[in-house]
Amino acid sequence: MNDQIIRNAFISLNLNPPSDDQVCIYKSGLIDSAELMQLLLEVEMESGKRLDLAALMEGDISLIRLQEILDKF
Amino acid sequence: MTDAIWVRFQKIAQHNADKVAIIDPASNKKVTYKELEISAKNFADCLARRSEGALIFIGEPSLEALPILLACAAANWCFVPLSDREPQDRLLRTVSQLPGPLILVSSGGFPDLEIINPELPLRKLELCWQIITGKEKSASELPFLVTHSSGSTGRPKAIAFSQKTKLHRTLQSIELFSVTETDIILSPTPLHHSLGQRHFFIAMMTGATLVKAYPFSQETWIKAVTNYKVTFAIPVSTHLKILQSTILKNPAILKSFRCIVTSSAPAEPEFKRAILDSAEFEFWEIYGMSETACATSVRYEKGHPTDSLGLAIQGTKIRISGDNPDNSGEIEVLSDCICDGYWGDPETWSNALTQDGYFRSGDLGRLDEKGHLIYLGRRDESFTSAGLSVFPAEIEGIIAELKEIIDCVAFGIPDNIFGNLVSLAFIARKDLRDQDVIKYARTKLPKHMWPVRLFRCEEFPLLSSGKVDRRGLVENLIKNSEIKS
Numbered sequence: 001m002n003d004q005i006i007r008n009a010f011i012s013l014n015l016n017p018p019s020d021d022q023v024c025i026y027k028s029g030l031i032d033s034a035e036l037m038q039l040l041l042e043v044e045m046e047s048g049k050r051l052d053l054a055a056l057m058e059g060d061i062s063l064i065r066l067q068e069i070l071d072k073f
Numbered sequence: 074m075t076d077a078i079w080v081r082f083q084k085i086a087q088h089n090a091d092k093v094a095i096i097d098p099a100s101n102k103k104v105t106y107k108e109l110e111i112s113a114k115n116f117a118d119c120l121a122r123r124s125e126g127a128l129i130f131i132g133e134p135s136l137e138a139l140p141i142l143l144a145c146a147a148a149n150w151c152f153v154p155l156s157d158r159e160p161q162d163r164l165l166r167t168v169s170q171l172p173g174p175l176i177l178v179s180s181g182g183f184p185d186l187e188i189i190n191p192e193l194p195l196r197k198l199e200l201c202w203q204i205i206t207g208k209e210k211s212a213s214e215l216p217f218l219v220t221h222s223s224g225s226t227g228r229p230k231a232i233a234f235s236q237k238t239k240l241h242r243t244l245q246s247i248e249l250f251s252v253t254e255t256d257i258i259l260s261p262t263p264l265h266h267s268l269g270q271r272h273f274f275i276a277m278m279t280g281a282t283l284v285k286a287y288p289f290s291q292e293t294w295i296k297a298v299t300n301y302k303v304t305f306a307i308p309v310s311t312h313l314k315i316l317q318s319t320i321l322k323n324p325a326i327l328k329s330f331r332c333i334v335t336s337s338a339p340a341e342p343e344f345k346r347a348i349l350d351s352a353e354f355e356f357w358e359i360y361g362m363s364e365t366a367c368a369t370s371v372r373y374e375k376g377h378p379t380d381s382l383g384l385a386i387q388g389t390k391i392r393i394s395g396d397n398p399d400n401s402g403e404i405e406v407l408s409d410c411i412c413d414g415y416w417g418d419p420e421t422w423s424n425a426l427t428q429d430g431y432f433r434s435g436d437l438g439r440l441d442e443k444g445h446l447i448y449l450g451r452r453d454e455s456f457t458s459a460g461l462s463v464f465p466a467e468i469e470g471i472i473a474e475l476k477e478i479i480d481c482v483a484f485g486i487p488d489n490i491f492g493n494l495v496s497l498a499f500i501a502r503k504d505l506r507d508q509d510v511i512k513y514a515r516t517k518l519p520k521h522m523w524p525v526r527l528f529r530c531e532e533f534p535l536l537s538s539g540k541v542d543r544r545g546l547v548e549n550l551i552k553n554s555e556i557k558s
Contacts, residue, residue: 012508013515033459033491034520038511041525045507057490 002047002070006063009042017063024060036061049073078217078236079146082277086110089254089280096284097136098297106280109140112194116144119192123176125204126150126215129168131179132157133263133287138198141178142218142264142273146236151215153231154265158537167221167229172214172417173207219416220267220363232267232363233416242366242410243274249370249386250332250357252305254280257329259297259306261289266538267363268307268336281305289539291315295326302329307359309539310335310344314480317344324351334359344473345379358382360446364425365389365432366410369446380470381445382438391446392431393439401439401464403452405431437464454543456485456493461521463495468524471517472497477505480533484547486526486554496526498550500533526554 010017018030026036040051047070059065086094090107097103104112120128128150134141145152153171155164161183168177177186182201191202216233234242246252258281260272269287276283286297289312297303313320313335320326327333332355335345349356360382361367368391371383385391388409395402407430414422425433437449449455450466457463468483479500485493499510507527514523528550534542 012512032520034523037491037494037525038515038523041511041527042508045511045527053494054489 002067003063005043005046005070006066008046009039012042013038015039021063021067024062026061043070047073077240078274078278079143081240082113082143082146083110085254085278085280092254092280093282094277095136095139096282096301098284098286098293098300100136102136104136104139109143112137113140113143113147115194116141117147119195120144120148120150122192125174125176127153127171127173127175129153129155129171129175129177129205130264131155131164131177133265135198136285138200139264139273139285141195141198143277146217149215149217151217151219153219153221154263154270155221156263156265156537168205170417171219171231173205175205175207177203177205179203216413216416218270220270221265222363230421231416231418233413235413238410238413239270239274240278243271243278245366245386245388245410246271246275247279249359249367250305250334250355252279252281252332256281256305256331257284257301257303258282259284259286259294259301259303259308261286261294261297261308261312262539263287263537268309268538271307288537291319295319298326298329304329304331305333306330307334307336311480311535311541312539313348314344317347317479321347321351327351327354330354332357336361345373349373349375349379360404360448361406362432362434362436364412365406365408365434368404368406368408368434371445381441381447383446384444385446390431391440394427394433397462399439401437401449401462404434404436404438404446404448406434407431437466454484458485458493458495458521459491463493463522468495468497468514468518468522472499472510472514474517475501475505475510475513477502478510480541482533482541482543482546483524484543484550486551494526495522495524496528496550497524498528498530498533498546500530528554 007017013035015031018025025031044050086106092106093103094106094109095104128145142152165183178200180200183203186203186205189202189204217236218234218239220232221229222232252275258272258276260269260283262269264270273283284297284301284303286293294316334357336359356373358371359367360369367386368389369383370386371381373379390407392405393402394405405427411432435452437452437455439447441447448466449464454465455462465483469481472478472481481497481499483497486496488494534545536542
């Protein structure tokens with residue numbers, strides 16, 4: 001379910017999710033910082049959960065990490 | 074002579090003796106110009122026998138107490154109105170910064186101040202009269218009126234006006250909006266706010282009738298307008314926004330109006346268009362501040378752009394400081410209506426002016442190719458996000474284009490990585506989803522102004538002036554936010 005939330009967030013922004021779910025979507029240049037923040041906002045709105053952005057930004061932001069964070073809620 | 078206000082008022086009062094000068098819609102009590110003049114003269118006689126020279130009035134004067142403002146003009150006293158919606162210790166701190174000695178008048182009284190028994194006409198007001206000792210002043214040191222700037226822009230400043238300056242500013246408004254003695258002027262704004270004073274003096278200096286409908290509520294505003302057939306008002310844009318849906322559903326509410334002027338904080342273009350389409354009256358917007366009076370004005374026309382605040386008015390020049398590549402910067406104003414400084418604080422006043430006498434407004438804006446002013450928000454409200462400047466007013470203007478939005482405030486939440494997270498608090502109809510707001514923002518705003526934090530609110534806190542208490546709102550949202558920066 002959380003996987004679908006993340007994929008929907010990409011769709012909302014007209015962006016394609018990376019094929020590698022371990023790659024950092026920001027550092028890889030797939031999306032810029034503004035798009036990243038919007039992606040996280042979409043995830044929040046879709047999931048109804050508020051992410052700890054500061055903690056999130058401390059590491060790579062990959063699909064797998066995002067999903068792990070959502071799974072922990 | 075410094076009694077310019079009083080001299081003109083007497084002429085007006087004699088010419089309009091039996092005409093209603095002020096109406097209190099709550100009680101439907103009315104006072105004629107003749108009654109107002111007599112009452113003001115009686116109060117002035119009492120004041121003239123005292124030596125303090127300055128009177129602080131805390132709270133909104135009743136209809137019976139309002140003549141005291143004119144009495145101060147007649148007796149060459151200084152009148153300092155203050156809000157009673159502030160904590161007592163903050164009020165006393167403000168009072169303690171004013172040069173004494175002073176008489177303080179309030180409904181409840183203040184601890185540690187000596188209570189005095191004023192002469193009979195003053196005592197009849199049934200207020201608590203107290204005295205604050207301080208260094209003696211000569212009459213020439215006293216302004217006529219001191220207005221404290223609202224807390225929305227930081228530490229309140231005691232803005233001083235002589236009678237001559239106040240009259241000049243009042244005549245500026247009268248001329249600009251063609252106000253005459255036939256006008257019925259609505260004032261839902263307190264007297265301690267410069268707009269409330271403007272309403273009062275515009276009426277008293279023309280012979281018009283003032284409908285003093287304070288405190289503001291949608292119901293009292295509409296009742297006052299319809300019952301007294303109000304023709305002229307200068308509402309703050311927040312009041313208009315609160316009234317918006319009712320007005321748009323029933324534009325006939327406004328049919329008595331000749332002229333509406335919105336001020337204090339620029340209204341959103343979409344809202345202005347809706348108001349323009351709803352009724353037949355002159356619809357103006359002005360830009361200015363207590364220190365400078367009106368700086369620019371624009372009379373909007375149906376079908377024409379509503380996104381600028383117009384051109385500098387006669388006697389005023391505006392310019393934009395700085396050398397930003399997008400031509401934005403602080404709005405600076407040179408005006409022949411400028412106030413007479415900050416009372417008791419010449420250093421702050423000196424710092425507020427450029428070397429060539431322009432007033433630093435603290436507002437950000439830019440001029441279009443025709444010299445029309447585009448407002449971008451308060452300088453201290455703008456912030457950077459990811460190293461780029463964000464102007465809250467620009468975001469708010471776009472978001473307000475959504476018809477389901479009732480009000481919105483953009484602000485920055487401090488963040489270690491981005492500097493600030495662009496955030497948006499909004500009040501909206503229930504059928505507008507958060508997703509709709511953000512999608513619209515993405516289609517209309519540059520990337521660095523896309524909100525990343527949304528706060529849906531039921532209402533915004535308001536200052537007594539009717540403006541949104543942005544500072545209080547933002548502090549509260551940040552405090553209650555679960556965000557860890």
